[in-house]
Amino acid sequence: MQRQDRAGPKRSEFVRWARAGVLAGIVVIVAVPMLTASWKRHHAAPPQASAPTQQMGAQPQPRVQLADFGAEQPSPDARLLANWVVATGNQRKHAFIVVDKKDARVYVFMPDGRLRDSAPVLLGEAHGDDVAPGVGDKPLEEVQPQEKTTPAGRFVAESGMNTEHEDVIWVDYDQAISMHRVRPWVETERRLERLASLTTDDNRISFGCINLPVRFYEDVAKPTVTQYGAIVYVLPEVKTLQQVFGAYDVTDPAQVAAARQSAKARPAVQG
Template sequence: MLQASFGSQHPSSDARKVADWALRSHDNRQAAFIIIDKRAARLYVLDEAGRLRGSTSVLLGAAHGDDTVPGIGQRAISEVRPGERTTPAGRFLAERGHNGRGEDVVWVDYDAGVSIHRVLTSNPGERRLARLASPVLADKRISYGCINVPVAFYETYIRPMFARQPAMVYVLPEVKSVDEVFAMAASPQR
């Protein structure tokens, strides 16, 4: 039976369950993949065999929830209300692209405007670097829904992973159960 190896990391049972399922079902397309555990504000990069390659703390959407507001990706960011700033849960075929500022990002859900990108530090009052380093989970909730990672982690793990092809990103739910979000008997359609 295929099982993911998280090395010295201690992922949640949900993170382990989804990683093992992705490997057993080949849902990961036999390629490297990412697990984002919203409850732990943690991102794991696993290779095609399910071996941990890197892990980091992340910043997530300011609002708790697992669903995206319909049409949110077509709105100006200034029109997104605080309760709508969720990082959606689910299975996503993510790919590299560029945001509105021309920066390279990994689009997790392009239609909803959700990406994995380098941590933004343009607003010092948000203290995003301090929030990334903080052990307090509430500190990790600041974005409009995007997943912010440290710059060095993005350059070392995320950017190279998506340089040639899309890859699966599994965003674990925080309100719903993993079984509600991931149809583990068969690959969900997204």
């Protein structure tokens, strides 16, 4: 019994200390993660924000306005040129017309860059981007096959009349290059069939003028030029868009930056 009495107090003291140890352990288990989290909050690096598109305080870059071709699928050159015209305002708030010689197609745009309509065209029989010197002063029967080119370039469209009192859209009056209704007068030329074909190889038949389908000329091209005025862009087939127009891809930041740098490097025009 005495041994039991002596052992009793010791056992109770041991239990008391054990219980205290368990509680201390619980405190440690709970406190350590809390302290660790607190330390991390105060010492960890600040969270990284997603990369900003603009530096703080910098003005946001305006969205580039592009030509709207709607459901049309133009050639890469036609799209690049039309986008450049709209983005740079090269058409000077007029309507504009893009003639794609390689694709034998014409696109008529409203002043805001929306496509009004497009159609196939007939073009000069000879390939090339320059007009033959003096060809505008020659009678048609004296024009040589190699001189029957549709010149590439930027032209101011003018409504007018030709020598046969037919209304036309002058592209280059001095060289007698115009847009007009297709003329199916020479049966062997099969101009209507050429316009309707799905290939572009047979669209080269004119003396240099741009032949349009009759309804397209009367319902789209002529009214647009009359109402808004128009700039005509005839795309090259030998030269590049840069050579002829100074055009570049306005969706490519590197080309845009290069164009701006080139503009800054040009000498100022003296008044």
